[in-house]
Amino acid sequence: MNSINRRSLLLAGLGTAGAGALAACSSASPNAPALVSPTGSAVTRAEKRRRGTGTERKVTLTAAPVTLDLGGVKARTWAYDGRAPGKEIRIPAGDTLVAELSNQLPNGTPTSVHWHGLALRDDMDGVPMVTQGDVRAGRTFTYRFVAADPGTYWFHPHSGVQLDRGLYAPLIVEDPREPLSYDDEWVIVLDDWLDGVTGTPDEALSELRQGMGGMDMGGMDMGGMSMSDMRMGASASPSASAPGMSMGRFMLMGATSDLLGGDAGDVRYPFHLINGRVAADPDVYTGKPGRRVRLRFVNAAGDTAYRVALGGHTMTVTHTDGWPVAHRQTDALLIGMGERYDVLVALGDGVFPLVALAEGKNATAMALVRTGTGRTPSTTVRPKELDGPVLTASALKAADGVRLSARTADVVHRVELTGGMDRYDWAINGRRFAMENPDADPFLVETGQRVRLDFVNTTQMWHPMHLHGHTFQLGSGGARKDTTIVLPKKTVSVVFDADNPGQWMLHCHNVYHGEVGMMALVAYRA
Numbered sequence: 066m067n068s069i070n071r072r073s074l075l076l077a078g079l080g081t082a083g084a085g086a087l088a089a090c091s092s093a094s095p096n097a098p099a100l101v102s103p104t105g106s107a108v109t110r111a112e113k114r115r116r117g118t119g120t121e122r123k124v125t126l127t128a129a130p131v132t133l134d135l136g137g138v139k140a141r142t143w144a145y146d147g148r149a150p151g152k153e154i155r156i157p158a159g160d161t162l163v164a165e166l167s168n169q170l171p172n173g174t175p176t177s178v179h180w181h182g183l184a185l186r187d188d189m190d191g192v193p194m195v196t197q198g199d200v201r202a203g204r205t206f207t208y209r210f211v212a213a214d215p216g217t218y219w220f221h222p223h224s225g226v227q228l229d230r231g232l233y234a235p236l237i238v239e240d241p242r243e244p245l246s247y248d249d250e251w252v253i254v255l256d257d258w259l260d261g262v263t264g265t266p267d268e269a270l271s272e273l274r275q276g277m278g279g280m281d282m283g284g285m286d287m288g289g290m291s292m293s294d295m296r297m298g299a300s301a302s303p304s305a306s307a308p309g310m311s312m313g314r315f316m317l318m319g320a321t322s323d324l325l326g327g328d329a330g331d332v333r334y335p336f337h338l339i340n341g342r343v344a345a346d347p348d349v350y351t352g353k354p355g356r357r358v359r360l361r362f363v364n365a366a367g368d369t370a371y372r373v374a375l376g377g378h379t380m381t382v383t384h385t386d387g388w389p390v391a392h393r394q395t396d397a398l399l400i401g402m403g404e405r406y407d408v409l410v411a412l413g414d415g416v417f418p419l420v421a422l423a424e425g426k427n428a429t430a431m432a433l434v435r436t437g438t439g440r441t442p443s444t445t446v447r448p449k450e451l452d453g454p455v456l457t458a459s460a461l462k463a464a465d466g467v468r469l470s471a472r473t474a475d476v477v478h479r480v481e482l483t484g485g486m487d488r489y490d491w492a493i494n495g496r497r498f499a500m501e502n503p504d505a506d507p508f509l510v511e512t513g514q515r516v517r518l519d520f521v522n523t524t525q526m527w528h529p530m531h532l533h534g535h536t537f538q539l540g541s542g543g544a545r546k547d548t549t550i551v552l553p554k555k556t557v558s559v560v561f562d563a564d565n566p567g568q569w570m571l572h573c574h575n576v577y578h579g580e581v582g583m584m585a586l587v588a589y590r591a
Contacts, residue, residue, distance in 0.1 A: 097504070097505075098509060098590055098591075099590065099591040100504060100507070100568060100588045100589065100590065100591055101187075101566045101567055101568065101588070101589040101590070101591050102567075102591075103187040103188040103190075103195070103196040103197075103567050103568055104188050105566075105591075107512070107566040107567075107589070107591075108186050108187045108188060108566055108567050109186075111186065111564075111565055111566055111567075112186040112210070112211060115159075115211040115213040116158070116159045116211070116213050117159055117160075117161060117211040117213070118157070118159040118160050118161075119161070120157075120159075120160045120161065121160065121161045121162075121163050122154075122156045122160050122161070122162050122163065123163045123164075123165075124154055124162070124163070124164045124165070125146075125164070125165045125167065126145045126146065126151070126164055126165070126166045126167065126178065127145065127146050127166075127167045127169055128143060128144075128145055128166065128167070128168055128169060128170055128176050128222075128232055129143065129144070129147070129169035129170065130142070130143055130169075130170070130171055131143070131144045131147045131148075131231070132261075133148070133149055133231060133261075133341070135258065135336065135338060135341060135342060135343050136342040136343040136344075136345055136346030136347070137343065137345055137346050138262065138336060138343055139261075140231075140258065140260060140261035140262050141260075141261035142230045142231040142260040142261045143170055143227065143230045143231055143232055143260075144230070144231035144232060145231075145232060145233075145234055148231075148341070149230075149231030149232075149233070149256075149341050150231075150233055150234045150235060150254045150256075150340065150341055150365065151231075151232070151233065151234030152234060153234060153235045153236075153237060153252055154220075154234065154235070154236045154237070155236075155237045155239060156212050156236075156237075156238055156239065157238075157239050157241055158212060158213060158214060158215040158238050158239065158240055158241060159211065159212070159213060159241075160211070160212060161209060161210065161211050161212070162208070162209070162210060162211075162212050163207060163208070163209050164178065164207070164208045164209075165205055165206075165207045165208075166178050166200055166205060166206050166207070166208065167204075167205045168200045168201065168202050168203065168204055168205070168206075169202070169203070170202055171202075172202075173201070173202045174202055175193065175199030175200060175201050175202065175224060176199070176200050176222050176224050176227060176232070177191045177192065177193050177197065177199065177200055177206075177222050177223050177224045178191045178208060178220050178221070178222060178223075179191035179192060179220060179221060179222065179223040179533070180208070180210070180218065180220050180236065181218055181219050181220060181221060181403060181531075181547075182216070182218040182219070182386055182387055182405070182536075182547045182548075183210075183212060183214070183218055183236075183238075183534075184213065184214060184534055184535060184536065184565050185210040185211070185212070185213075185534065186210050186211075186567075187534065187565070187566070187567025187568060187569065188567075189208050189209065189210040190533055190534060190567070190569070190570075191208065191220075191222075191223050192223045192533070192570055193223065193224055193500075194500045194501070194503055195500075195503045195504075195568055195570065195586065196567070196568065199224070212236075212238045214238060214387060214388075214536075215238045215239060215240035215243075215387070216238055216384065216386070216387020216388060216405075217235070217237060217252075217361040217362075217363065217384065217386075217387050217405040217406075217407055218235070218236040218237070218238060218387055218405070219233060219234065219235050219236055219254075219363045219365060219405070220233065220234060220236050221233040221234075221365065223570070225266075225267065225270075225580060226266040226267060226269075226270050226367070226576050226577065226580050227266070228266075228365070228367060228576045229257075229259070229260065229266035229269075229367035229368075229576050230260045230265075230266060231260065231341075233254070233256075233365045234254075235252050235254060235361070235363050237252065237361065238387070244389075245359065245383060245409070246357070247357040247358060247359045247409055248356040248357050248358060249352060249356060249357075249358045249359070250358065250359045250360075250361060251350045251358055251359070251360050251361070252340075252361045252363070253339060253340060253360055253361065253362050253363070253419070253432065254339070254340055254341070254363045254365050255337075255338070255339060255362065255363065255364045255365060255366060255369075255371050255373070255400065255421050255430060256337070256338045256341075256365045256366050256430075257332070257334040257336075257337050257338075257366040257367055257368060257369040257423065258334055258335070258336040258337065258338050259315070259332070259333075259334050259335060259336075262335050262336065263314060263315070263333075263335050264314055264315065266367065266576070268314070268315070269314075269315040269332055269577070270577055270580060270581075272313050272314060272315045272316060273315065273316060273331060273332070273489050273577055273581075274489055274581060275489070276486060276487050276488040276489040276490070277312065277316070277486045277487050277489075278487045278488060314333075315332055315333055316331065316332070316333070317330055317331060317332055317333040317426070320425040320426045320427075321425050322370075322424045322425030324370075324372065324399055324424060324455060324457070325370060325424055325425060325527040325550075325552065326527055326552035326553040326554070326555070327525060327526070327527075327553050328425075328486075328525055328526040328527070328553070329370070329424050329425025329426060329527075330368045330369055330370075330423075330424075330425060330426060330575075331368055331486070331526075331575070331577055331578075332367065332368040332577065334368070334369065334423075334426075334428070337369065337371075337421065337423050337428050337429060337430035338430055339419065339421060339430045339431065339432040340432060342432070343430075344429065344430060344431035344444035344445075345444055347431050347432045347433050348432040348433070349432065349433045349434075349435055350419075350432065350433070350434050350435070351435050351436075352412050352434065352435075352436050353412070353436055354412055354413060354414035354436045354437060355411065355412065356411075356412050356436075357409060357410070357411050357412075358409070358410055358412060359383075359407060359408070359409055360375075360380070360407070360408050360409075360410060361405065361406075361407050362398070362400055362405060362406045362407070362408070363405050364400040364401060364402050364403065364404050364405070365402075366402050367402065367575070367576040367577065368402070368575055368576070368577060369402070369423050369424070369426065370399060370400065370401045370402065370423075370424040370425075370527075370529075370550070371399075371400050371421040371422060371423060371424060371430070372397055372398070372399055372400075372421070372422040372424050372451055372455055373397060373398045373399075373400055373419070373420070373421045373422070374396055374397040374398075374419075374420055374448050374450035374451045375410060375417060375418075375419045375420075375434065375448070375450070376417045376418045376419075376420065376442070376446070376448030376449075376450060377413050377415070377417050377448070377450075378410045378411075378412070378413060378417065378450075379394050379395070379396060379410070380394070380395055380396070380398065380408035380409070380410055381393070381394050381408055381409045381410070382394075382395060382398070382406060382407070382408050382456060382461065383407050383408065383409055384405075384406065384407035385404065385405065385406050385407075385458055385461060385544050385545075385546055386404060386405050386536065386544075386545070386546040386547050386548060387405065387536075387547075388463065388464075388467050388536060388544070388545035388546070389463075389464035389466070389467055390461045390462060390463060390464055390544050390545075391461070391462045391463070391464055391465075393456060393460065393461060395454065395455070395456035396450035396451075396453045396454065396455075397450050397451050397453060397454070397455045397456065398455065398456050398457075399424065399455050399456070399457045399550075401527075401529035401548065401550045401574070402529045402548075402574040402575060402576075403529050403531050403547075403548040403574035404458070404529065404546075404548045404550075412434065412436050413436065414436055414437045415436060415437050415438070415439040416433060416434070416435050416436075416437070416438075416439035416440065416441060416442070417433070417434040417435075417436075417442075418431050418432075418433060418434075418442040418446045418448060419431065419432040419433065419434060420446065420447065420448055420451060422447070422451055429445070429447070431444060431446065457550070458539065458543075458544050458546060458549060458550065459539065459543070461539075461543065461544040462542055462543060462544065463538060463542060463543065463544055463545050467545050468538070468542055468545075469538045469545075469560060469561075469562065471541070472515045473515070474515050474516060474517035474560060475511075475514040475515050475516070476509075476510060476511075476514055476515075476516050476517070477516075477517045477518075477519065478508045478516070478517070478518050478519070479494070479519050479521060480493060480494070480508070480518050480519060480520050480521065480530070480571070480585070481493065481494045481495070481521045481523055482520065482521065482522045482523060482524055482528050482530075482551060482573070482583065483495050483523055483524065484524060484578075484582075484583065485524055485525065485526075486525075486526075489581055490581070490582070491524075491573065491578040491579075491581050491582055491583035492582045492583055493571075493582075493583055493584065493585045494585075496582075496585075497581065497582025497583075498572075498582050498583070498584035498585060498586075499582075503568075503586055504568065504586055504588060506585075506586075507568070507585070507586040507587065507588035508571065508585060508586065508587045508588070509588060509589075509590055510563040510587060510588070510589055510590070511563060511589065511590050512563055512564070512566050512589060513562075513563060513564075514562075514563045515560060515561075515562055515563075516560065516561055516562070516563050517558060517559070517560045518532075518537065518558070518559050518560075518561075518571075519556060519557075519558050520549070520551045520556065520557045520558070520559070521556045522551045522552065522553055522554060522555055522556070522557075523554070524553060525553050525554075526553055527550055527551065527552050527553055528550075528551050528573040528575065528578065528583065529548050529549070529550050529551075529573065529574040529575065530548065530549055530550075530551055530557075530571070530572070530573060530574070531547060531548040531570075531571070531572060531573075531574045532547055532548075532561070532569065532570075532571050532587065533547075533569040533570045533571070533587075534565045534567060534569040535547065535561045535562075535563075535564075535565055535569065536561065537549075537559035537560060537561040538559060538560050538561065539557070539559055540558060540559075540560075541560075546559075548574055563589065566589040567588075567589060568586055568587075568588045568589070569586070569587045569588070570584060570585075570586065570587075571584065571585045571586070571587050572584035572585070
């Protein structure tokens with residue numbers, strides 16, 4: 066089905082709520098391949114094959130302005146139902162989630178909800194101009210899909226840079242036959258925060274779009290350095306490049322990390338949060354010594370990877386991005402934007418800091434675990450576990466029951482990550498994604514194929530690459546994931562089985578990189 070016919074069907078299905086956005090899209094070339102429609106029969110058949118119980122779990126989500134208390138810091142922002150993170154959704158695997166989104170955002174702002182990490186039906190994936198029309202201000206839209214796979218997931222808008230406000234929440238799909246043994250759970254959402262404090266994400270994006278080449282250096286003596294040299298922290302003068310230096314209100318310079326291969330991030334954030342709280346007034350988990358607790362980590366940040374450790378404890382990693390792995394013990398984890406990790410810990414006796422180090426940014430977030438008496442750690446505490454070996458996804462192996470079978474790839478796509486800070490022209494294969502014509506140049510796959518994606522990072526910055534609607538495997542036998550870190554000047558190869566027909570976004574989960582063009586479409590041939 067060609068582009069114009071696909072949009073006609075979407076318009077018919079969504080009515081006037083989606084008409085304004087989709088009608089503006091241009092049609093694809095007459096020679097473009099026919100693609101599976103997000104509302105087509107192939108998508109319906111795939112949904113019927115999911116392990117559905119027939120039970121429905123109904124929720125409502127209201128996206129609206131709110132003033133949040135982040136722990137003594139007031140921030141005017143947008144959030145779901147007056148809180149950030151939004152209220153956690155829990156649902157048994159196989160049940161159908163029925164989520165009604167009400168858009169009460171100001172100034173006629175459209176929105177959407179993307180269900181991050183879930184293999185769901187394409188027309189419920191929540192990407193305006195691709196799988197649905199915008200949910201316009203004052204309107205509602207109901208998402209309905211089977212949540213087939215247990216795991217730790219989350220949801221957020223796929224509209225502009227709204228993710229970098231307070232519009233996000235965890236989604237836990239529970240396994241009715243849970244194989245792990247533990248006494249309790251704690252869901253831990255990490256975030257970097259600027260909205261309503263130093264400005265808005267849209268203002269940050271506007272500044273970043275100028276690129277480093279367009280920034281006013283205020284007469285600074287560059288000492289013969291390039292902007293890229295300054296970006297990486299080289300020094301032109303004693304005051305030119307202290308780590309964490311900013312250009313303008315939002316652009317960050319000198320944030321570097323060996324774990325991330327160099328440049329750590331683009332944006333200066335005044336706060337880093339755990340479960341919506343600053344370190345001065347932290348979220349507290351209260352438990353008992355000796356209890357075995359499952360920690361579910363979600364990195365909901367816009368531009369920050371976190372190195373995470375629980376002081377005085379060793380963590381046993383059991384899952385990443387919802388899927389089980391061969392268990393590995395570690396003192397610390399690196400979690401990129403969009404990634405999730407589940408770990409088990411046996412709680413000690415006392416008060417312990419859970420610290421998320423903003424990698425390369427000289428800042429931390431903190432929460433507390435309290436199982437007994439003890440002094441509350443300072444807000445700047447740095448557990449020794451953060452300075453030891455740090456586990457990354459590349460060291461993990463898929464659990465036996467979820468490892469993909471050995472098979473030669475039927476199709477291989479080179480996904481070259483391009484662009485840079487000078488012009489802020491992040492792209493894939495040198496082409497910046499155009500949402501007004503999303504299926505102009507897709508990566509084509511066919512149902513039943515084994516697909517290999519080779520992420521080739523030609524840039525000087527790391528990128529957390531996320532594929533919608535599927536879970537890929539890192540290499541042969543590596544972890545099953547939907548989001549993977551690709552370091553500068555490195556290549557990461559992943560494989561997946563094309564078993565969920567539709568049209569799916571593939572993009573960098575740095576929200577600013579994705580918004581300016583580091584996105585592409587993975588589309589099934591009809």
